[in-house]
Amino acid sequence: MLGFSRHDVKVAALAIVMMLVMPGLQPTPRVPDTSYRANPSTLQQHVEYFDRNRDGVISLPETFESLNRLGFNWWGNFYRAPFINWGLTMGLYVKGFPPLSLSSLISPAFWNHLLSFDFQLRVPIQTIHQTIHPSDSGVYDKNGQFNEAKFERLMSFDKAGKGGINRCEMTRFIKANNNPPDVPGNIGSKFEWFNVFEILHDDKGVMSREKLLKMYNGSVFEEIERAVAAKKGIQTVRTSAMKNDA
Numbered sequence: 378m379l380g381f382s383r384h385d386v387k388v389a390a391l392a393i394v395m396m397l398v399m400p401g402l403q404p405t406p407r408v409p410d411t412s413y414r415a416n417p418s419t420l421q422q423h424v425e426y427f428d429r430n431r432d433g434v435i436s437l438p439e440t441f442e443s444l445n446r447l448g449f450n451w452w453g454n455f456y457r458a459p460f461i462n463w464g465l466t467m468g469l470y471v472k473g474f475p476p477l478s479l480s481s482l483i484s485p486a487f488w489n490h491l492l493s494f495d496f497q498l499r500v501p502i503q504t505i506h507q508t509i510h511p512s513d514s515g516v517y518d519k520n521g522q523f524n525e526a527k528f529e530r531l532m533s534f535d536k537a538g539k540g541g542i543n544r545c546e547m548t549r550f551i552k553a554n555n556n557p558p559d560v561p562g563n564i565g566s567k568f569e570w571f572n573v574f575e576i577l578h579d580d581k582g583v584m585s586r587e588k589l590l591k592m593y594n595g596s597v598f599e600e601i602e603r604a605v606a607a608k609k610g611i612q613t614v615r616t617s618a619m620k621n622d623a
């Protein structure tokens with residue numbers, strides 16, 4: 378008629394939608410919410426260790442430093458830390474979308490969220506329970522609270538009654554929680570557990586009930602950090618002694 382193609386109409390429609398939406402767009406404030414501290418969930422207590430400056434947000438350097446202090450291999454932490462923060466940031470981002478519909482395309486909430494991905498991969502502790510996925514064991518419930526029955530289910534994988542879980546039983550436990558459609562969750566669970574095993578097991582290759590309980594509420598991390606520091610201290614002394622011998 379007036380020489381508009383269908384394509385022109387689509388572009389114009391999109392432009393109108395954007396004009397309607399733009400005035401409502403505001404950068405999501407990145408002021409961390411620390412109100413959870415008044416009454417933290419078990420999961421929040423667990424991750425608190427990683428918030429080194431206690432600002433309510435776990436940044437990439439904080440994860441890196443925490444893993445170093447826990448005795449993880451320094452080079453390996455160059456992939457561990459980004460993997461952890463990326464996984465959690467992505468989980469929060471995907472779950473944070475308002476329910477999708479055609480009308481959500483003209484809602485500022487949708488566009489604000491779309492543009493809010495934090496490329497610095499900072500993980501806010503206030504909403505950390507939203508990262509719980511369908512392949513998780515349920516020991517943290519959907520609000521991040523400790524579920525005693527689910528913990529006993531984990532302990533029931535200890536068939537020999539040795540008071541802990543070895544690597545093989547841990548693998549069976551992960552498989553039992555496997556929820557096939559939840560591929561990222563499965564990968565995340567494996568990654569989390571094998572790293573936890575590395576720092577939790579004793580010289581017989583068993584993670585004790587006590588250590589697992591302390592891992593869930595985060596109190597084990599300070600203990601491990603102290604043990605790692607003590608060990609490093611001894612090594613330093615040994616090295617200087619060897620130098621003196623030479």
Ligand SMILES: *[C@@H]1O[C@H](CO)[C@@H](O)[C@H](O)[C@H]1NC(C)=O
Pocket residue numbers: 587590591594595596
């Ligand atoms: C964490 O759990 C251990 C083992 O159950 C317990 O002794 C400790 O008091 C708990 N710590 C906190 C901070 O809840």
